[in-house]
Amino acid sequence: MxxxxxxxxxxxxxxxxxxxxxxxxxxxxxxxxxxxxxxxxxxxxxxxxxxxxSVPNPETGNTDRIDLPMRAFSGGFYNNLKAMYDFLGVNVATCPHEALLEFPAHDLIDYKKKTNGDQHYTxxxxxxxxxxxxxxxxxxxxxxxxxxxxxxxxxxxxxxxxxxxxxxxxxxxxxxxxxxxxxxxxxxxxxxxxxxxxxxxxxTISVQSVVHSDETTIGRLSGTDILHSLSTKTLRKGSDAQIIYLRTFAEDEPQTESIHVQPSGLLVTTCPVSVIDPTKTTQCSTFTRVxxxxxxxxxxxxxxxxxxxxxxxxxxxxxxxxxxxxxxxxxxxxxxxxxxxxxxxxxxxxxxxxxxxxxxxxxxxxx
Ligand SMILES: Cc1cc2nc3c(=O)[nH]c(=O)nc-3n(C[C@H](O)[C@H](O)[C@H](O)COP(=O)(O)OP(=O)(O)OC[C@H]3O[C@@H](n4cnc5c(N)ncnc54)[C@H](O)[C@@H]3O)c2cc1C
CATH class of the missing domain: 3.50.50.60 (FAD/NAD(P)-binding domain)
Known part of the structure; x- marks a missing residue:
């Protein structure tokens, strides 16, 4: 040229x-x-x-957008992403800390150091x-x-x-x-x-994220229905915190699934191990994780x-x-x-x- x-x-x-x-x-x-x-x-x-x-939120009457994969970020670790979003004029909202499942320990320590105490956003x-x-x-x-x-x-x-x-x-x-x-x-x-x-x-591995409403996958903790317990409801009402359950299955090869409870009540299970009722499944997506x-x-x-x-x-x-x-x-x-x-x-x-x-x-x- x-x-x-x-x-x-x-x-x-x-x-x-x-x-x-x-x-x-x-x-x-x-x-x-x-x-x-x-x-x-x-x-x-x-x-x-x-x-x-996009999904309806019966609590608010609004339509919520669920990003898959989650696309969360924080201060400290994401300076350039944040600077680009500011430049583009993109609005951000606070969100729960990300479920960092597949990262080696030294990466996690580095991430935690840089994001220590910082709010996460989407x-x-x-x-x-x-x-x-x-x-x-x-x-x-x-x-x-x-x-x-x-x-x-x-x-x-x-x-x-x-x-x-x-x-x-x-x-x-x-x-x-x-x-x-x-x-x-x-x-x-x-x-x-x-x-x-x-x-x-x-x-690289293939990772699945399933959007569904099968609450039986969350199960009970010491006999308590943890999704609908008083403390869970109080936590969800009193703040914009969202809940991510992590469950590790320790048999043979240990596997961990995460279940992210959306404000609309829908669940997003990543790396599912529990069997999810197909009639309660809205979407199943596969991503490549490096x-x-x-x-x-x-x-x-x-x-x-x-x-x-x-x-x-x-x-x-x-x-x-x-x-x-x-x-x-x-x-x-x-x-x-x-x-x-x-x-x-x-x-x-x-x-x-x-x-x-x-x-x-x-x-x-x-x-
Ligand atoms: C479950 C999960 C949760 C995550 N959560 C977060 C999070 O909360 N925060 C965060 O910062 N990161 C998160 N990540 C990581 C982040 O999503 C990825 O690092 C990022 O999306 C990678 O973007 P990319 O542009 O490099 O590649 P990709 O998003 O993989 O884009 C590459 C695209 O190229 C296209 N393509 C592939 N092959 C061809 C071909 N032969 N010809 C033409 N096109 C092709 C495909 O459509 C593909 O999507 C998560 C990842 C996963 C899987």
Missing amino acids: EGDTNVKCRVAVVGSGMAGLVTAYLLNQDPEHRYNVEVFEIGEQLSLDSSSL VYGGVNQVQRKLSQGLQIRKSARVVSVEPQAQGTRVCWESTLDNLRSDTSEAIFDRVILAVPPNVVQAIFKPLRYEMSQIP LRTPQSRQIITDVFNRTSSGPQVHQEKSKPQWRNGDEGVWLVGGWCWDGMVLLEGCIISSMIVADAFGVEIPWKCYL
Whole structure:
């Protein structure tokens, strides 16, 4: 694009979760209008808000929005997310502390230190507000499953299939100057050969969240109906606190489920172990959770450490030679930083890409 002010740099963003949308938003807002951004999303809708739902609240007569996954944040740990929400003019509401189920102990200690005593929040009215603001004016190709991203001598080839037509699987392709992969590591592994080995070392699991009204799953504690006990009712009436029950099943392989009681009375069970009555089930969604191990932390540090991207020396197989931005391909996402896999990682990794593209971040940065 250098020297020709009319030709814009073509950028593909794969994935429309928080990381994909924030990156696309930042590049699309470039004051110098240097980027022509196209977002590819496998789903029929943008992914950030795609599993959230609206439900009637019989107590208030209003309609409540339930965000899935929960999308809670706090002061201390989420400085960049908070700064972006302030910039976008998004209203937030207080909420319960998050049920941090699958995180290693050292991550939890770090999180607790940074959020010590801080209130937790969610976006008032749901993250659809954020999605609407970030996606305004973006070119979005929905129902498009990206199947490969291949660096070429000139640019990078992106190949995709339409998910609308199950019978035909014609592949379309286009060349982009730069490609941003805003997808979990198991998807990067499948579509981007240069990182196949490294991404296979980052563990991911599928997590289910079920929205339902089967109160028998909460059960009784020492004979007491805990959901409807006086102390529970007092707690719920006297504050805007919400209740999350955590239950660990210690047989064979220990498993923990969380049951979040919504203001509407509906229950959201994540990682269900209890059997939920299907006739009382409103929605069941599956998400990918990226886990952290000492090895995956090392891989991520190596991939995102651009300071040591000098001449390549011989490296062990587990030491990636590919670094973020090599061959015009970048990674963003909740997992693309050395921190817990939460929304703050999405914002930080997106800001790093925007910065590398010479685009100023319009909100206060805490990098
Ligand atoms: C149960 C649960 C609760 C959570 N609670 C919180 C919380 O309270 N607070 C918090 O900060 N974080 C929370 N998290 C973590 C947080 O939700 C994630 O870190 C964040 O959503 C990751 O966003 P992302 O943009 O990196 O990726 P994703 O949201 O995974 O977005 C990537 C999207 O890319 C699309 N895609 C995938 N493959 C392709 C392809 N081949 N072609 C095109 N598109 C593709 C998919 O639609 C996918 O949704 C929670 C996660 C889970 C699972």
